[in-house]
Amino acid sequence: MAMMKAVVINSFGGPEELKLEEIERPQPKDGEVLIEVHAASVNPVDYKIRSGHYPPVKQDSLPKVLGRDISGVVVARGPAVTTLAEGDEVMAMLDPKQGGYAEYVAMPAALCVPKPQSVDYDEAAAVPLAAITAWQGLFDHGGLTAGQTVLIHGGAGGVGHFAVQFAKAHGAKVAATCAERDKEFVHSLGADKVIDYKSERFEDLVNDVDLVFDLVGGDTQERSWSVLKDGGAMVSTLSRPSERQARLHQARAMNYMAHPDGSELGQIAELIAQKKVHPHVAARMPLSEAAAAHRAAECAHPRGKVVLEVRAS
16 A cells, blocks of 8 residues: 555644644546645635634544645546646646645546646645636626726735736736735735725725625625625625625625636636746745644735645755
């Protein structure tokens, strides 16, 4: 039985529950490839699961390997795989049943896309879940088109920094909120207007917004109704926006959970290859320091993403 190293949680709790263990190496099934993981990124869903605050994951599903996106190299193919070959460099968003904090992952070939040569493995691992979340929020749910105005709350974070770049690349006018220390960074991503959420009120600086993309929730979400154009949309990755307010504004209001989509990830990879979008890695840590990586991602509110280096690239 072939084994591999992986970071596992055996019970819910703090970062100290992340344990580096030896577990069985997966084998690719029909339509799957086996990927030697070079890097995996840390996402909010990871520490929500780890802490027991993510309802779909129950105690009886443990032990569990966390991690929803990876980059690496295809080292084996299951039956019927024709789109990828051994040695291909790829990146992918995993479905919830799998975990990327591991030396190997077996997953559907259809969810993998070639790693853009313009980024390294760490940067590629920072892309899939956060970028797909931004893409689906802006375009699939928000219907953002060229010439429209979008207000992005949390423009410096993992999802937010992709959202700013995608919206700009698609010809939208972009306003974004962030901490004062991140204003220059968010400007550099292409935002037309950057608002310090502590010292400035976005209601005083933007209006007639076609789409509010909410990555913050709470009072920020509720206050955003005042700047939304009638007939616009409010899309959140967190709590569902008020249906009552939506009716008053003849607006669409929704929250959502991102799902893996190889076609959309391919479009994102093309923008990265064209250097219209670039992932930002705030910190790189070895797999053995997954607990420290969780603390950094959960408590420090980093720019972009925190990445675990699994294999030396």
